[in-house]
Amino acid sequence: VIGYYNGQYVNPAEAVIAIEERGHEFGDGIYEVIRVYGGHPFLLNWHIERLLNSLEAIRIASPYDAAGYEGLIQEVLDKSGEQEASIYLQITRGSAVRNHLFPEQDTLPNVSIVVRPVAQKGEQTPGKLLMQPDERWANVYIKTLNLLPNIVAKQTAHDAGADEALLVRDGLMIESASSNLWFVRNGELITAPTDRYILPGITRRYVLELARGLGIPVREEKLPKEQLSSVDAIFITGTLAEIFAIDTVLSHPNIPISASLPDFAPHPVTVTPDTCKTEW
Numbered sequence: 088v089i090g091y092y093n094g095q096y097v098n099p100a101e102a103v104i105a106i107e108e109r110g111h112e113f114g115d116g117i118y119e120v121i122r123v124y125g126g127h128p129f130l131l132n133w134h135i136e137r138l139l140n141s142l143e144a145i146r147i148a149s150p151y152d153a154a155g156y157e158g159l160i161q162e163v164l165d166k167s168g169e170q171e172a173s174i175y176l177q178i179t180r181g182s183a184v185r186n187h188l189f190p191e192q193d194t195l196p197n198v199s200i201v202v203r204p205v206a207q208k209g210e211q212t213p214g215k216l217l218m219q220p221d222e223r224w225a226n227v228y229i230k231t232l233n234l235l236p237n238i239v240a241k242q243t244a245h246d247a248g249a250d251e252a253l254l255v256r257d258g259l260m261i262e263s264a265s266s267n268l269w270f271v272r273n274g275e276l277i278t279a280p281t282d283r284y285i286l287p288g289i290t291r292r293y294v295l296e297l298a299r300g301l302g303i304p305v306r307e308e309k310l311p312k313e314q315l316s317s318v319d320a321i322f323i324t325g326t327l328a329e330i331f332a333i334d335t336v337l338s339h340p341n342i343p344i345s346a347s348l349p350d351f352a353p354h355p356v357t358v359t360p361d362t363c364k365t366e367w
């Protein structure tokens with residue numbers, strides 16, 4: 088594991104952040120997580136594109152251009168010597184006397200990076216989702232540090248014996264706490280469109296491209312939660328989760344609303360009378 092903070096290599100477990108750091112005090116910053124396969128950062132240009140969009144959305148002047156990020160990431164990765172790894176890159180609005188207003192322009196963004204080895208995934212058994220209300224804000228497309236609703240949703244899912252959350256907003260199935268959500272129905276792939284209420288996942292974008300290349304029909308649409316019983320298969324995608332099959336969706340909390348979707352084989356979801364009765 089290697090850490091980097093504003094030009095210095097550091098131990099990520101040791102203190103380097105000022106108390107009056109805006110990421111620390113306000114969550115005033117953004118981040119990216121990039122997977123490294125065989126020593127190469129995967130889909131790095133897409134991650135950098137999203138990073139620049141996130142910075143622009145919260146009005147932080149980017150300390151680097153795209154080529155600058157590429158060089159910096161490669162430098163830290165080379166220093167780590169890791170081949171199979173995750174790269175966490177965070178940029179905050181800097182350190183300043185605590186004030187909601189943005190600090191004066193001479194406050195520089197703080198740049199943190201952690202490179203951590205990750206184990207390659209072997210064969211996985213399908214997982215479970217816990218359906219929950221999406222309590223996040225209205226600008227989920229920004230990859231901000233403010234993840235409190237996400238971490239509580241994921242912990243709630245974990246406590247109920249599930250692997251991830253299935254977040255529902257206005258009756259529609261949106262995404263998971265740290266992954267995008269996909270359905271297969273009648274040979275078609277279905278995932279939510281990239282509006283302000285989902286994080287435009289890099290893995291999502293890659294799967295869309297693969298599907299189009301393979302001629303698999305794709306529909307970008309949010310399904311009402313009542314249509315869960317009509318899908319043939321479910322999976323989630325994310326940089327570290329990769330593509331993860333789901334065979335069970337639990338309702339909130341601990342009550343099974345639908346059982347077994349074995350692998351990707353077309354299979355009707357069985358639904359109990361309580362399915363999707365919740366108001367959200």
Ligand code: PLP
Pocket residue numbers: 120237262263264265266267286287288289290291324325326327
């Ligand atoms: N949705 C949310 C809320 C996320 O936090 C993430 C990643 O952390 C994703 C989806 C998946 O995005 P990506 O494929 O870029 O990792």
